[in-house]
Amino acid sequence: MDDAVDVWIAPAGDDSRATAHALLLSLSRTLVTDPVLQHAANGRPEITGLAVSLSHSRSLVAVAARRTGSIGIDLEDVYPRSVSGLARRWFDAEELEWMAGDLHAFLRLWTAKEAVGKALGVGLRNSGLRRRVPFADGPVDSVPGLYVVRLPLEGAVLAVALDDPPPAIVVTEHHDTALRSTVRSRTSFPVVVRGN
Template identity: 90%
Template sequence: MWTAPAGDDSRATAHALLLSLAGTLVSDPVLQHAANGRPEIPGLAVSLSHSRSRVAVAARRTGSIGIDLEDVYPREVSGLARRWFDPAELEWMAGDLHAFLQLWTAKEAVGKALGVGLRNSGLRRRVPFGDGPVGSVPGLYVVRLPLDGAVLAVALDEPPVEIVLTEHQGTALRSTVRSRTSFPVVVRGN
């Protein structure tokens, strides 16, 4: 997985970053879009997300993947939470913005991994409060990764042992974070 500043056009930045990442996995990647707008690169499972300030992309050779990113900044989320989250989720988040964003990004990442986004009651889909299997969707796993000023979640159809998140600043590499989990398979983004 790679992240970078959003720039003036976050969608264009995300597409360029996704093509760069894909180029490390397949030769001459071509970005296409499904009828529903989902990005596709033949030979890879891909996902992208963009916020006000940054973009995040993910790619892998097999399986499915979904990624979602939200900036952390003060905002009112209790109305959204009451509308879409069940009582256990509301109790767990207890009005905390960061907890809300952890649930929201996990739900979005799961929807992207399934290829349906938030359609079909995606925001009502139960996700784990921490990293782990998605009880409401057997075979999917959610992992949250540390990122300053943002919440980032990834959903995979196999449990990862290691996820590599590489942050870029323009064309320069900024930092790499390795997130270890207790799951038994290795997933690398770069």
């Protein structure tokens, strides 16, 4: 599908940034001829002819690409930690009530805010963490025309923001030679899972 969004996920390895760049280039080679990875002045990755985004955590990297529109992706590992201080600093009263101290709910909001900032090309600048995002998948009321989709992922929370709902989000999980064979979508967008 030419207008689908491709999301590739892989273990972070020893250097998660280098792994993310290599994975992004590999994905880009499936969509355009001879992609060249460059970075904008603000550090945003760019590949001519594609909208791209990347994110990395301690254990995973995730990259996204599409031929048209804009895209942002963010990934956070799920492991026990206190997030109440961050939440109180950056989230409004309705968000705090919704998350109710739950780490997974906090990460759903946090990754969505990061993904939206990346899709807009500004990251978290200009009050990015204060920007309202939907609690469930759907349109971002604070940024008309932008949508947030969360993809199910074991041990991590993954959010994708995009300006045009695609016909499908194709997720490819790279785990050496063994790949997960099923991912169930909790989104309104179809999610297709492929091996590498």
